[in-house]
Amino acid sequence: MKIYDGRKIIPGILIAAVIFSFPFWLNFGKAAVPPKPKLPKEVKNCVEPTTFMRTSHMQLLNEWRDIVVRENFRLFAAPDGKEHLMSLQNGCLKCHESKADFCDQCHNYLDVKPYCWDCHLAPKENK
Amino acid sequence: MADVPKPEELAKIDHTPPETPWMETPAVLKDGMWCYGAHPKNLEIVDMPNPREWSPRDEDWKLPDNWKEIVLDGMKDRLGKFRSFKLFMDICVRCGACADKCHYFIGSGDPKNMPVLRAELLRSVYRKNFTLGGKLFKKLAGGRDLTMDVFKEWWYYLFQCSECRRCSVFCPYGIDTAEITIIGRELINLLGCNIDWIQAPVANCYRTGNHLGIQPHAYVSMIEFFCDEIEDVTGVRVNPTFNRKGAEILFITPSGDVFADPGTYTAMGYLILFHYLESMGLDITWSTYASEGGNFGFFTSHEMAKRLNAKMYAEAERLGVKWILGGECGHMWRVVHQYMDTFNGPPDFLEEPVSPITGTKFEHAKSTKMVHICEFTADLIRHNKLKLDPSRNDNLVVTFHDSCNPARAMGFLEEPRYIIKNVCNNFYEMPSNTIREETFCCGSGAGLNAGENLELRMRGGFPRANAVKHVHEKHGVNMLACICAIDRAALPTLMEYWVPEVEVTGVHELVGNALILDGEKKRTTDLRGEPLPGMEDIEDEDL
Amino acid sequence: MALHDLLAKRKDDIVKKWFELVLETYPEDSRDFFRRQKNRFANPMGYNIKEGIAGLFEAIVEHDCDHEKTAPYLDQIIRIRAVQEFSPSEALSFVMDFKKLLRNEISTESDAGLAVELDKLEEDLDKLALQAFDIYMGCRERIFELRVNELRNLMFGALERANLVSFPGEEKEVKENKI
Amino acid sequence: MMEKSRRDFLKIGGISALGLSALPALSVLAGKKQPAFKLSDKALEGKRWAMVIDMKKCWEKQKKEGCKDCLLACHSIHNVPEIDNPKREIKWIWTEPYENAFPNLEYEYTKEVLKDKPFIVMCNHCSKPPCVRVCPTKATFQRKDGVVMMDFHRCIGCRYCMAACPYGSRSFNWGDPRPYIKKENMEFPTRTKGVVEKCNFCAERLAVGLKPACVEACKAGALVFGDLGDPNSEVSKLLKSNYTIRRKNDLGTEPNIYYII
């Protein structure tokens, strides 16, 4: 089988193949390590079920900040009747004590860089 | 008073578009749009298949029984030979960027004249027969059987494409409809269905060396007739030579320049220029064997183009010249520039072209060893080798029509303009989207300048004429210069219909007018014998 | 001059409608291009037809339909249509179309005084139609003349008579009889 | 009631109107057992919050002790950075000499009495706040209780509000403020580069039943905070019994900070 202009086309194909198979060779031989966010020890229930929190916490937080800032409601009565302070710094992070051990685990895994921390102060980690 | 139709109702056209989509609407041959079929004699002389008496208007085209097989085999063969064809069959996305770039579409509104659709005529058959999707999903994948109706549709529309390549400029993938048309016409030719306007010149050219079938003695006497004319106008006798061995340069120009007005005046321009340069060391000869620059074989098939083109190098070798100079012609230069060396090269017996007057090396032509006369002349002017009196062209207000092939297959844009600006005082460009690489075709290219399809030519050339009309009205342009023999044959008719005040000229006719020869008499007329205002004989004024 | 004023006032609208009527004689799939592409060089047909129509309208409204004034505008349109795939009646139908358009446009106005003016206008339009026919024929004759000229200019005949040209095979075959 | 106010909010919230964020989570929440967003039981509620500042008391204290309690309290609680460069400084509450604070009341003879007297100034929480009108993202808005609030999340830093505010109550963060905050209050966020900020009338404190930090910090009792909607509130009484002035009253913005001089 005769290939014409192979000297240009074959390297072209190779370059394209390398680019397109990038995920394969980049991870070649590696093991996939899923993130392990550290959960609070004492408290077992968050404000909403875990599955919901996993997928939608960002929207919940966004929701909350509107409600807090714009409507001045600061308490959230969870379905289980428990009341929570709707505050990232004074609520969430009171249970989830470490941003690095909790938030960053998944965020780094998925390369999500929320701008929460531009203003909100993360707890000072013990170093 | 029941239903008496009103006059406007009588005249009303039925505008309902055809119920069927394009794939299922067979083409109807309309008068003025098609050319007569190839005469059997003209096919026989070049051994082409299926010579017979036929007319495209007949129901039966007298094709061999296995015509479908022949076409499909031919298609398969060409898919294997031309990457362009294979690729262009596959990658069109039908974005429509080309749709309104075709002069035939612009001038008629026939949707099948959109380049994309013209190509789809072939693509649909390609898909059905050569792709998996087309075989499996047929119509859903845009596939279509090759039927007689489809074949006739090909014929009708492939001879409504002048291979001007304007669409190719705008295509994001560079799909060149000319390439598809060329190969489509090759397929048509497998069944002997060329048009006679192409086939007759092909047969003539093969035998006599030129499209018009002019025999050697007639060729010589025709040029001698020009010499007489030149002597009348300038008082100087020019002495061209023919078939002369040992000359340095062989000159080849389209035979249209020798046998049809206004090309003849361009030929006179060449003769004057060569005479002027003779004393400066130009050693040039004409040939009666290679007496055709143009190549209607190119509108037939690659093979036929090669067969007709072979004469150029063969004659150059026989005469022992150093290089070849080519006259003003469009498709001739497409073939010379992009095909000749590949067809019939390498021309090892020639030398790298060098201007004997200026010593300029035509570096960019060092392999093919053929130089465009506009390059040659522009170089002379650049080196101040020509004594010119541009005021002799003061009766003219000139604009320049870029011919499709030099513009879009060579990028030959500035050289002719440079010459015109040096030999004329009044030069105006047409609007920018109608010149240079965006130039509009004359409407008669690729062998379509027959008489029977004049309506097609007039509407195809309308976009060009419209731009000429604009500069005519705005700047008083009365002369359309071009560097193409088909232009010189086709544009005068086009102008006569759309802008009768504008005439057509070759660039070297203007050079011939402006060039001051040694020992010439006072010029009172231009090469056409038209009196030059302000330069009339004093006796005339006295009378 | 009520009609005159009425028409003058609605010039843009009527010209546009008339243009649309002309466009309707072209394939549906192409009309849009002629309508939308505004560059006069990229779309010479749309441009010339529109300009011709506007000029004609002006002349009609001004009751100034003398031949010299209307000829260039009619020519602008008819010269194009004469080389397209129209029968003579189709090519010239646009003049008649205007009559109908006019009546439709005016039927909403119930001014009795208009009737007289309308008669005059229709007279003008009839004259225009006849003139259009002349121009159309002129164009067609031109085409045939050009055909003949081209053949003659090629000097085939002359050269052949002088026995300077040789056709392959039998010499005297005349091409036209193949039609 | 909840639903309605949410909808109103969405209507005004130009960006949330894109509906990309707010809608879905809400629908998820709404689909469950009725969730409740509540005020704290202790939260202070008012119809029209206002402050009356008795400058005489203040000056006395200042003269004696060079008091800056209110300023310090506010700025440390709210993580207001301390930037020396006056072009970049951030301030929620500060002092302004009389002729700057009340340019329209200044005339030849007042000078002698009030010349260079420092007035405590801050956001006036105007009843007709021009800053709210001009904000293209509705980041600045007015609460029902009159507090002119800023939603820092939404501020795009266009600074229209700064141009609109006749009192210069707003500051812009030209850079990251964090390096200029000596000790961060971990209970309150900082701001970030490209955001405008100003006094929020201690909205976060009112929500938990506390008075604004400056009021609480003022040992002279010069700053009095309360609800003008309540005729029996201390501020209402003070306004009835004292002659008070407001800054640039003639502009019609109707400030809610009143001064006794």
Place this chain on the structure above:
Amino acid sequence: MSAQKSILYPLVAVLVLILIPVIGVKLGLSYFFAVVVPYAAFVIFFGGILCKIVNWARSPVPFRITTTCGQGKSFDWVKHNKFDNPFTNKQVFVRMVLEVLCFRSLFRNLKMELRDGPKLTYGSAKWLWLGALAFHWSFLIILLRHMRFFAQPVPGFVDMLQSVDGFFELGVPQLFLTDAVIVAALTYLFLRRVVVPQLRYISLPSDYFPLFLLFGLILSGIGMRYFFKVDIIKVKELAMSLVILKPTVPEGIGALFYVHLFMLCVLFAYFPFSKLTHMAGVFLSPTRNLANNSRYKRHVNPWDYPVKVHTYEEYEEEFREKMKEVGLPVEKE
């Protein structure tokens, strides 16, 4: 096929394709849709494109048929338009880069002109260029952004793309501009086919099918990101397991994800058999990727064969007497 059918058939086809994974996952075929289909699609895509390119490469380019869109190289004193009429391979490279990255040929449609008074206007054709460019670039950026699911740690360029793409910081999760742009561009590309009669006329079902497929792909993706959340930790777990060739399917990823993945797989598998091969084909187009130097350098036609020509001897044989009459030199007396 009529225009209505040309639109309807592909639309129905895509709707059916959407239902397949929804039903399939319900039936417990998640391994099939999460592992088998993607691998198969990937193989078909690569194999198919490779075959296509090789198939093209098996046909030679017998002639140098460059389309020249500017002044060619001739004399030193004539300004050479290097990138529209390349003479060297380097110049060809630039031309191809401009073509592939900027759609230069389509851009040619862009003509600024003075019309009806002094207002500057543009030809309508610029929209096609803009729409095409917006679509293709958005698609590329979106594709690259997805690399966050396929690499651990995530490469820096993905981070950069995300922050540029999410520049306006609208909403949570941040709105990516490309998401909005690609929907707009795709809508435009679809609408022009439906609205412009010329285009409606030339459009085939195979023009609409990829458009609908892309709509399905993009809308399901947008749906997942902004509205109907799926657990993307699990998505990444799946993606990572696929790229390290140890596929495991985490439980409980939403059905929408499977729709998204399936659309992508269909698109990939469909790619080599459709007009979408223009992605590879554009690099091979002989009118663009050849230098216009055919008089300078000989181009060889590999299948060249000798042809029958009319030689000078035959010519002289026929016309010798007539040639002699007018004094033309002849070889044989």
